[in-house]
Structure formats: C-alpha cells, structure tokens
Amino acid sequence: MDWIKQTLSDTPEIALFVCLALGFAVGKVRIWKISLGGVAGTLIVAIFLGMFADITLNDQVKTIAFALFIFTLGYISGPTFFASLNRKSLRYATFTGIEVVSVLAITAVAILVMNLDEGTAAGLLAGGATESAAVGTATDAIGRLDLSADRIATLQANVGTAYSISYICGLITIVLLSSQFFPLIMRIDLREEAAKLWKKLGGAADEATAAPAAPAVVGREYRVTAAAGRTVGELQSDLGEVSVEEVSRQGAALPLSQDLRLAEGDRILVVGRREALAGSTPRIGAEVDLDESMAMNLDLADVVVTRKDYKSSTLADIRRDFAEERRGVFLQRITRGDHELPVQPETLIQRGDTVRISGAARDMERAIPKIGFRVDPKVTFDMVFIAVGVVLGFLIGMLVWTVGTIPLTLGTGGGCLLAGLLFGWIRSKRPTFGQYDSGAADVIKTLGLATFICAVGLSSGPQAVELVKEFGIGLPIAGIAMTAIPAFVSLFVAWKVMKLPAPLTLGSVTGQQCSTPGVTAVQAAAGNATPLMAYTIVYAFSNVVLPLLGPIVVAMAHALQ
Known part of the structure; x- marks a missing residue:
C-alpha cells in the first residue's frame, strides 16, 4: 500500500x-x-x-x-x-x-x-x-x-x-x-x-422508431416501353424524387439531357428514393437485371451549409425552391454541432449545419456549390x-x-x-x-x-x-x-x-x-x-x-x- x-x-x-x-x-x-x-x-x-x-x-x-x-x-x-x-x-x-x-x-x-x-x-x-x-x-x-x-x-x-x-x-x-x-x-x-x-413535420407515424430494412436511395434499370416517346425531363417530373442517370440505345450510351426523347427498347438507369421507384414499372417498362456496363456508384459527401444568400428555411422550402438544382441528389443526414436532427420536411436548416448527401458524381458536382463546401474526409x-x-x-x-x-x-x-x-x-x-x-x-x-x-x-x-x-x-x-x-x-x-x-x-x-x-x-x-x-x-x-x-x-x- x-x-x-x-x-x-x-x-x-x-x-x-x-x-x-x-x-x-x-x-x-x-x-x-x-x-x-x-x-x-x-x-x-x-x-x-x-x-x-x-x-x-x-x-x-x-x-x-x-x-x-x-x-x-x-x-x-x-x-x-x-x-x-x-x-x-x-x-x-x-x-x-x-x-x-x-x-x-x-x-x-x-x-x-x-x-x-x-x-x-x-x-x-x-x-x-x-x-x-x-x-x-x-x-x-x-x-x-x-x-x-x-x-x-x-x-x-x-x-x-x-x-x-x-x-x-x-x-x-x-x-x-x-x-x-x-x-x-x-x-x-x-x-x-x-x-x-x-407526423406534423412530415414523417410517417412509424418512421420515428423503425429502422429501414432496405436502403433509402436505390438504383433500378428498366427497358423502356410505357415511357417511349417521353423526354427524360418529363419522366423525372412524373416519377418525383428520381433521376435518370444513364440511357443506353442498342448497346451505346447516349448523351444525357433533359430533352432526350426515349425510344422503345432503350435501357435506362434510374436512381432515386425507394418509395418513388416503387410501382414505377407501369410508367416506364419492365425492370431488368442491372447491366454491368451501366452500373455506377453513388458519391457520398458531407457538406457544410454556407450559401451566401441562404436564410434559415425548412427542408420542405428548400426542396420546393431548389427542385431542379437538387435533381439526382438525396439527403441522408443533418447534423448541427454534434447532434443529429430528424430529416423531415419541417426541420429548420441553418447556416453552419452539415448535411450528408448522395448521388451521381455529375449531379453532386452541380449541387454541392449551391449548398456550401464539401468536407474533405482526409483532413480531420x-x-x-x-x-x-x-x-x-x-x-x-x-x-x-x-x-x-x-x-x-x-x-x-x-x-x-x-x-x-x-x-x-x-x-x-x-x-x-x-x-x-x-x-x-x-x-x-x-x-x-x-x-x-x-x-x-x-x-x-x-x-x-x-x-x-x-x-x-x-x-x-x-x-x-x-x-x-x-x-x-x-x-x-x-x-x-x-x-x-x-x-x-x-x-x-x-x-x-x-x-x-x-x-x-x-x-x-x-x-x-x-x-x-x-x-x-x-x-x-x-x-x-x-x-x-x-x-x-x-x-x-x-x-x-
């Protein structure tokens, strides 16, 4: 002792x-x-x-x-x-x-x-x-x-x-x-x-305590039949929270644009929220196995909200006011300080908050500058x-x-x-x-x-x-x-x-x-x-x-x- x-x-x-x-x-x-x-x-x-x-x-x-x-x-x-x-x-x-x-x-x-x-x-x-x-x-x-x-x-x-x-x-x-x-x-x-x-904030009644059994953001490949003759922009507006990321016609990838008109037999890769893609087959065509040539990885980034003209707004306001700017980009998490906030339409977003978003690389490159600054994960x-x-x-x-x-x-x-x-x-x-x-x-x-x-x-x-x-x-x-x-x-x-x-x-x-x-x-x-x-x-x-x-x-x- x-x-x-x-x-x-x-x-x-x-x-x-x-x-x-x-x-x-x-x-x-x-x-x-x-x-x-x-x-x-x-x-x-x-x-x-x-x-x-x-x-x-x-x-x-x-x-x-x-x-x-x-x-x-x-x-x-x-x-x-x-x-x-x-x-x-x-x-x-x-x-x-x-x-x-x-x-x-x-x-x-x-x-x-x-x-x-x-x-x-x-x-x-x-x-x-x-x-x-x-x-x-x-x-x-x-x-x-x-x-x-x-x-x-x-x-x-x-x-x-x-x-x-x-x-x-x-x-x-x-x-x-x-x-x-x-x-x-x-x-x-x-x-x-x-x-x-x-529920008032926009969440489902059982969403608060339920853990999702499947990922919130998914990718699906379809063979176009019902959507033939429609433009990419028209199809995206009809489906909601989705983005057409790839279009292949007769084995060749087409340059993607909002005005691109789809033809019967085209294969398209659609990325979006799972609930938006559920039941979309009648409006697009049959879902098919994913072609490895069209496979893609979603980019994931933490972004600090710093937009100069940004004022504190609810998530619903942001989704409405920046609908086209955020096309193909999906919100995963909101962090304020060291606390995580609910991702619901009436959640208030402030400057300095950190949001985690995912999407195709080209969509992320377009959207991130509109939000703020991407955090470098290699620098701590x-x-x-x-x-x-x-x-x-x-x-x-x-x-x-x-x-x-x-x-x-x-x-x-x-x-x-x-x-x-x-x-x-x-x-x-x-x-x-x-x-x-x-x-x-x-x-x-x-x-x-x-x-x-x-x-x-x-x-x-x-x-x-x-x-x-x-x-x-x-x-x-x-x-x-x-x-x-x-x-x-x-x-x-x-x-x-x-x-x-x-x-x-x-x-x-x-x-x-x-x-x-x-x-x-x-x-x-x-x-x-x-x-x-x-x-x-x-x-x-x-x-x-x-x-x-x-x-x-x-x-x-x-x-x-």
Missing part, C-alpha cells in the same frame, strides 16, 4: 490515467435511467484518490487541457450560435436567460444563508447548472484574487468538491423532471405527443488554424479590468471560449480551411475536460471531508434547487406562454442546462428525435453563456463576503 501511494505521488501521470480509466468505467454504470458520465465519474474517482495519496498535477497540464476543451466547445457551438441569431430561433434564448437569472439568484441566496466562500459558491453553481466548463472559468478567476497562495488553493479545491456534490444532485433532478415528472404535470403522453409532432484537424485560435484565446484571457478592488477578467476559459466562437464562425463562412472533424473534436473536448476535472478532483480530495462537514445537507439541497427552479420556470414559459409542443418544451428545458443525459432520457421517453430540434438551439446559447458565469459568481461571492 505504501508503494502504491508513493508511486502515485511520484508519477502523477499514472494517477491521471488511473482516474480516467476508473472514472469512465464508473460513469458507464447505469442505475435505472441515470448514469453519471465519464467526466463526473473521473471527478469522483479523483477526489477519493486525492484523499488516499498526495497527488498534484502540473498547473500547465491543467491549463492546457482546459484551454483545448473550452476552445473546442466554442468552435463547435459557434456556427449554430450565430446561425440561431434570427427571428425563428432567437426566442429560444429566453430559456438561457431564465437559467442565468435563476442560478445567479439562487447562488446569491445560498452565499448569504450558508456563508459560502468563493470556491464553494462557484462549484455549487457549476454543478447545479450541470455546466462543467464553469468549473474551469471559476477556478481561473479565483487564481486572480488578491489572496494568499494557500487560501487560493483551498478555494480552488472547494470548487471541485462542491461541484461533485451538486452535479450529482442536479443530474438526477433534471433527468427525473424532464423525462418523468414534467409529462405527468403536463398531463400528456409524451410518446403520443412526439408522434404527432413527427487543421492544426495551424486551431493552434492560432488557442493562442488568441490565451491573449484575450490575459486582459484584466479592475472594478474597485475586484479584478474582472475572462481568464483562459472565457478567452478561449470567445476565440473558439470566432474561429468556428470564420470556419462556417470560409470552410476551405480550419476543418475540425466532429470525431476529433469530441475526443479533444472530452479528454481536455476530463483531464482538467481530474486535476481539480485530486487537489480537492484533502479538503472534501471538511467541506462536507461544514455545509452538510445544505449543498445537496441548494444543488437540487439550482436545477429544479429554472426548470420549472422554463416549463411554465414554454408550455403556457410560448405554447410550444411538449417535445420541444422538454428539449428546451434540458438544453438550457446543456444536459446531454437529460435530453437522452427525454428522447427515450418520446420515442423519436423531435426534442433535439429545440435542444440544439438552446444548447448553443447556454454553451456560450453559462461558462462565463464562473468569474461572475466568484466576483459576486467575493463582494458578498
């Missing part, structure tokens, strides 16, 4: 990866519908390990890890955040406003009632709001207070301990409220309401662009404004967040550079936050017992209030004032707290992805605003002491 303690103390890098391994294992443990997740699990393991042995991670490691996390967070959120600044989406910022006002007011009351110090107050807010990024911004702000080094170390340790307590309480509260209790309060069957909304991480952005974030974080005796600064967290937003927005405008693959971004974001949280937990371990003894049951109660009060307020505003459908109401409630476990539970209860349509917009606003509350609550607690 002494050897283990000594090894962990002498080689904190081993302790880091022990915490990550055990923490993510703990985070996967599911009790009923709730799991803590890897980051919260890492924090809990790190606190206990910090109580077991004297382990300290280098401050530079902690700073670099948090900078990478918070920059990536801003970078991924930037396009959605700025694209949501429109009349249709801006109303969802109401929920972020409710969250901000509520958590600051509750924190102020807790400071006065329980005499919380700056670190405990900041940890309470970060955990109750389930916003891990606020831990970093608050820790950085505490480091800039005019206090002794020992006192700063104690306050920073209190952030992690208070966060771990209130986060667990907040996580359980938001999952239970959003997926179980709120539907009961609203007196609705959430699955039924979600199915109604899905533009190191030059990302590194310059992080440098700018550090420089912004060095700026300090002194109000009275209180230094106000964005710090590393706020600076890198704003730099990430800026560079993410630039990328959405000029996507020829700055590519940051969503998979790579998720790894950097998760590893950066988990490493930072581990460092906080290891330093919090020695003070954890004392903090719990000092404030007792008050911290869990405050953590539950920090989550429940803004959730109830937002429920009333969304359901009674804004008259949002139930899935969008619950998606907004979970989005204001950036609670991925919460929206996952709501989706499971709803049976489809409709809650994500509101969640992604509110999530983008809250992801930007909530981390900035760290320095604010530190300054508020310092002033109220």
Whole structure:
C-alpha cells in the first residue's frame, strides 16, 4: 500500500490515467435511467484518490487541457450560435436567460444563508447548472484574487468538491423532471405527443422508431416501353424524387439531357428514393437485371451549409425552391454541432449545419456549390488554424479590468471560449480551411475536460471531508434547487406562454442546462428525435453563456463576503 501511494505521488501521470480509466468505467454504470458520465465519474474517482495519496498535477497540464476543451466547445457551438441569431430561433434564448437569472439568484441566496466562500459558491453553481466548463472559468478567476497562495488553493479545491456534490444532485433532478415528472404535470403522453409532432413535420407515424430494412436511395434499370416517346425531363417530373442517370440505345450510351426523347427498347438507369421507384414499372417498362456496363456508384459527401444568400428555411422550402438544382441528389443526414436532427420536411436548416448527401458524381458536382463546401474526409484537424485560435484565446484571457478592488477578467476559459466562437464562425463562412472533424473534436473536448476535472478532483480530495462537514445537507439541497427552479420556470414559459409542443418544451428545458443525459432520457421517453430540434438551439446559447458565469459568481461571492 505504501508503494502504491508513493508511486502515485511520484508519477502523477499514472494517477491521471488511473482516474480516467476508473472514472469512465464508473460513469458507464447505469442505475435505472441515470448514469453519471465519464467526466463526473473521473471527478469522483479523483477526489477519493486525492484523499488516499498526495497527488498534484502540473498547473500547465491543467491549463492546457482546459484551454483545448473550452476552445473546442466554442468552435463547435459557434456556427449554430450565430446561425440561431434570427427571428425563428432567437426566442429560444429566453430559456438561457431564465437559467442565468435563476442560478445567479439562487447562488446569491445560498452565499448569504450558508456563508459560502468563493470556491464553494462557484462549484455549487457549476454543478447545479450541470455546466462543467464553469468549473474551469471559476477556478481561473479565483487564481486572480488578491489572496494568499494557500487560501487560493483551498478555494480552488472547494470548487471541485462542491461541484461533485451538486452535479450529482442536479443530474438526477433534471433527468427525473424532464423525462418523468414534467409529462405527468403536463398531463400528456409524451410518446403520443412526439408522434404527432413527427407526423406534423412530415414523417410517417412509424418512421420515428423503425429502422429501414432496405436502403433509402436505390438504383433500378428498366427497358423502356410505357415511357417511349417521353423526354427524360418529363419522366423525372412524373416519377418525383428520381433521376435518370444513364440511357443506353442498342448497346451505346447516349448523351444525357433533359430533352432526350426515349425510344422503345432503350435501357435506362434510374436512381432515386425507394418509395418513388416503387410501382414505377407501369410508367416506364419492365425492370431488368442491372447491366454491368451501366452500373455506377453513388458519391457520398458531407457538406457544410454556407450559401451566401441562404436564410434559415425548412427542408420542405428548400426542396420546393431548389427542385431542379437538387435533381439526382438525396439527403441522408443533418447534423448541427454534434447532434443529429430528424430529416423531415419541417426541420429548420441553418447556416453552419452539415448535411450528408448522395448521388451521381455529375449531379453532386452541380449541387454541392449551391449548398456550401464539401468536407474533405482526409483532413480531420487543421492544426495551424486551431493552434492560432488557442493562442488568441490565451491573449484575450490575459486582459484584466479592475472594478474597485475586484479584478474582472475572462481568464483562459472565457478567452478561449470567445476565440473558439470566432474561429468556428470564420470556419462556417470560409470552410476551405480550419476543418475540425466532429470525431476529433469530441475526443479533444472530452479528454481536455476530463483531464482538467481530474486535476481539480485530486487537489480537492484533502479538503472534501471538511467541506462536507461544514455545509452538510445544505449543498445537496441548494444543488437540487439550482436545477429544479429554472426548470420549472422554463416549463411554465414554454408550455403556457410560448405554447410550444411538449417535445420541444422538454428539449428546451434540458438544453438550457446543456444536459446531454437529460435530453437522452427525454428522447427515450418520446420515442423519436423531435426534442433535439429545440435542444440544439438552446444548447448553443447556454454553451456560450453559462461558462462565463464562473468569474461572475466568484466576483459576486467575493463582494458578498
């Protein structure tokens, strides 16, 4: 046992990866519908390990890890955040406003009632709001207070301990409220309401939960009989979501055009949505085995929506307004940030969204420039662009404004967040550079936050017992209030004032707290992805605003002491 303690103390890098391994294992443990997740699990393991042995991670490691996390967070959120600044989406910022006002007011009351110090107050807010990024911004702000080094170390340790307590309480509260209790309060069957909304968006009633047994886009070859004498354009208009890709007459391929008139005996290759081709034989002719000479592969591409004259529109509007431009191109998926949206006619498409499309190469070459920029699958991480952005974030974080005796600064967290937003927005405008693959971004974001949280937990371990003894049951109660009060307020505003459908109401409630476990539970209860349509917009606003509350609550607690 002494050897283990000594090894962990002498080689904190081993302790880091022990915490990550055990923490993510703990985070996967599911009790009923709730799991803590890897980051919260890492924090809990790190606190206990910090109580077991004297382990300290280098401050530079902690700073670099948090900078990478918070920059990536801003970078991924930037396009959605700025694209949501429109009349249709801006109303969802109401929920972020409710969250901000509520958590600051509750924190102020807790400071006065329980005499919380700056670190405990900041940890309470970060955990109750389930916003891990606020831990970093608050820790950085505490480091800039005019206090002794020992006192700063104690306050920073209190952030992690208070966060771990209130986060667990907040996580359980938001999952239970959003997926179980709120539907009961609203007196609705959430699955039924979600199915109604899905159908209203243009989806089939059973499409939300059914997995297709056959591909959505198919190719069929026909021998022309019924369509003889008609032009290619006329046949495509008659069939709908299809495109004639090849025409062969007496074994020779003909130049394809909309005015090409088909003759009896021609062999044509038609590509389109399966439902459009079903039952098309009477209008074309007999389906025949595919001739290898006419076989073709569909091109598949992820495209960032960047069209200059593009305004947020529903998928149905786009299909209507750009019918000819998109001929032969088929939408497979819509991704906003790191969330996938339902592909339905009433789904709102914004600048910065990524759409996955497929079609023949010539059709793709025509359509992609009309949509935006094709993502190069071979490039996952533009190191030059990302590194310059992080440098700018550090420089912004060095700026300090002194109000009275209180230094106000964005710090590393706020600076890198704003730099990430800026560079993410630039990328959405000029996507020829700055590519940051969503998979790579998720790894950097998760590893950066988990490493930072581990460092906080290891330093919090020695003070954890004392903090719990000092404030007792008050911290869990405050953590539950920090989550429940803004959730109830937002429920009333969304359901009674804004008259949002139930899935969008619950998606907004979970989005204001950036609670991925919460929206996952709501989706499971709803049976489809409709809650994500509101969640992604509110999530983008809250992801930007909530981390900035760290320095604010530190300054508020310092002033109220």
